Amino acid sequence: MTLPPLIDDPDRLRAAVEAPGSPSRWGIDTEFVRERTFFPRLCLIQVARGDTLWLVDALAFDEPSALTDLLQPEHGPWVIHAARQDLEALLPITGTPLAPLFDTQVGAALLGFPAQVGYGELVRQLLEVELPKGHARTDWSARPLSQDQLRYAADDVRYLGAVAEQIGERLERAGRMAWMDEDCARLTDPALYRNEPGEAWRRLKGIEQLPPLEQSVLRNLATWRENTAIARNRPRGWILPDEALRELAQRRPGSLEGLQRVTAVPAAVIRNAGRALLECINEAGADAAGLEQRPQLERLTPEQQARLSRLQSACRQLAGELGLAPELLATRRDLTAVVRGATVPDTFEGWRRDLLQGPLGAVA
Numbered sequence: 001m002t003l004p005p006l007i008d009d010p011d012r013l014r015a016a017v018e019a020p021g022s023p024s025r026w027g028i029d030t031e032f033v034r035e036r037t038f039f040p041r042l043c044l045i046q047v048a049r050g051d052t053l054w055l056v057d058a059l060a061f062d063e064p065s066a067l068t069d070l071l072q073p074e075h076g077p078w079v080i081h082a083a084r085q086d087l088e089a090l091l092p093i094t095g096t097p098l099a100p101l102f103d104t105q106v107g108a109a110l111l112g113f114p115a116q117v118g119y120g121e122l123v124r125q126l127l128e129v130e131l132p133k134g135h136a137r138t139d140w141s142a143r144p145l146s147q148d149q150l151r152y153a154a155d156d157v158r159y160l161g162a163v164a165e166q167i168g169e170r171l172e173r174a175g176r177m178a179w180m181d182e183d184c185a186r187l188t189d190p191a192l193y194r195n196e197p198g199e200a201w202r203r204l205k206g207i208e209q210l211p212p213l214e215q216s217v218l219r220n221l222a223t224w225r226e227n228t229a230i231a232r233n234r235p236r237g238w239i240l241p242d243e244a245l246r247e248l249a250q251r252r253p254g255s256l257e258g259l260q261r262v263t264a265v266p267a268a269v270i271r272n273a274g275r276a277l278l279e280c281i282n283e284a285g286a287d288a289a290g291l292e293q294r295p296q297l298e299r300l301t302p303e304q305q306a307r308l309s310r311l312q313s314a315c316r317q318l319a320g321e322l323g324l325a326p327e328l329l330a331t332r333r334d335l336t337a338v339v340r341g342a343t344v345p346d347t348f349e350g351w352r353r354d355l356l357q358g359p360l361g362a363v364a
Contacts, residue, residue, distance in 0.1 A: 003147065004053035004154050008060035010069075016054055017069050024050040025102065027079040027160030031140035031153060032089045038229045038236070040089040043140035045070070048079075048157040055150055059141065064093040077102045079164045081119040081156075083184075088193055099188040104160065106183045107167040110176050112323040123159045126166045131155050182350045197226035204242060210249070213284060217249040220280035228273070240269060252281050304339045310363040311335045318359050330356060 007013050027048035032040040045056040047070065061067055071093055077100040080086050087097040108122055109115045120131045138149055145153075171177045186192070201207060201222035207215060222245060229236045244264035253259045256274050260267070265277070300308060312326075312335060319326040329352060337347050344357045 003150055004055050006055045006057055006145075006150065008057040010061065010066045013056060013067070014069050019052075021049055021052060025077050025079050025161065025164060026075045027157045027164070028086065028098075029080065029153075029156040029160070030086045030089045032085075033139065033141050034235075036235070038233050039092070040085070041141060042089050042092070044145075044153055045090075046153050046157040048160050050161065053154050053158060055153055059143065067093045071098060073099070076100045079104065079160045081105050081122070081160065081163075082116075083187055084192075087187065091193060096190050097188040097193060099185075101184040101188050102164055102168070102180075103184050103187060104163050104167055106187070107164075107171055107180050109325065109328055110179050110183070111167065111170050111174065112325075115325050115328050119156065119160075119163075122163050122167075126163055127159055129159060131159075179351045195226070195230070197223050197230070200226040200236075204245065213252075214249040216284035217252060217281055218245055220284050221245045221248055221277065224276060224280050240265070244269075248277065248281065252284075254278070254281070300336070300339065307363075308332075308335055308339045311338060311360055314359045314363045315356070318355065322355075335360075 005012075005016075007016060029046040030042060031044040031046075032042045034040040042058040042064075045058055045067070047054045047056065056067070056070065058067065071090060076098065078098045079102045080098075081103065082105040083098075083101055083103045087101075090098060104119070104122060105117060108117050113122070113125075120133070123129050123131055132152065132155070134148070134152065138152075140149075168177070171180050198219075201215075201219040204218060204222065207218055210218070221240070225236055225239045225245070229239045232239070241264065244262065244266075247262050247264045251258075251262055253262060256270065256278070259265060259270050259274050259277060269277075311330075312332070315330050315335065316326045319329050322329075330348070334347050338344060338360065344360050345353055348356055
């Protein structure tokens with residue numbers, strides 16, 4: 001197959017975008033790296049517009065704004081497979097997630113494929129085309145890219161339109177296009193990609209069970225780490241590992257000498273940011289009063305376990321009737337919340353709430 005052109009300057013990109021073509025959904029994929037950065041570093045954008053393919057060398061553009069001609073709302077709906085990470089990688093250019101969206105992984109799951117079905121597997125099953133493998137873990141920031149790498153990247157969008165067409169037709173026949181629209185709309189909600197440094201502490205496991213003072217220290221330290229990671233564009237763990245946050249919260253040293261006895265904190269961090277860490281710890285006491293230790297959730301009683309089993313059975317039965325994976329309707333965590341007292345409308349939304357309210361209510 002002919003290798004599509006590699007576009008590496010704004011004029012060529014503008015000419016490609018403005019070239020006449022039949023109206024069609026635009027397929028898009030990205031290649032990025034983030035092992036050494038906080039934000040994904042966009043390296044390559046693959047685009048399919050009908051039968052026309054482009055490979056856009058994002059690293060050749062000095063400013064993200066130079067790529068905005070490509071990513072305009074009127075080019076949607078955008079066909080992407082497993083879109084969330086791609087949408088995040090494109091945010092420096094788009095400002096808000098690309099929309100409207102047609103996520104082929106989401107659509108396939110609504111037709112009974114595994115929830116995390118890969119693009120290559122869809123191409124194989126729907127189009128009977130076997131895609132070559134071998135560059136999934138390549139360093140896309142290295143230049144020059146080989147012909148094999150470029151061909152691999154182009155294949156990631158070459159069949160997107162045909163896959164989307166088949167999935168769309170099947171969803172329409174099954175009466176599930178509204179489900180698709182709902183789930184894709186959730187993926188384009190800007191709140192999903194918003195980073196609030198002050199909320200970073202909530203990602204730490206088990207924090208709700210800690211005493212209020214330790215929670216407060218962890219909150220301050222996690223906020224400092226998040227802001228520092230963003231400012232330096234470095235992974236959180238490079239700034240300070242989770243283990244260090246927990247040990248600092250437990251021991252709460254009051255001096256640089258005390259910090260040096262916290263083995264999980266690297267010496268370089270103490271040299272460069274020791275006083276900032278001490279400020280986080282010292283300021284925590286005043287904030288602790290506003291935090292409450294949440295009670296440890298008790299194990300489910302035998303009656304609750306029996307109810308959970310009934311709910312799972314009802315969910316599996318309904319999923320079987322619909323030809324869907326049960327976890328696509330409700331996870332064990334969702335059903336456990338219902339057992340603990342949450343209502344179905346509070347736990348689920350949209351088409352899932354409408355489907356589950358009757359069956360789950362019948363076995364309550």
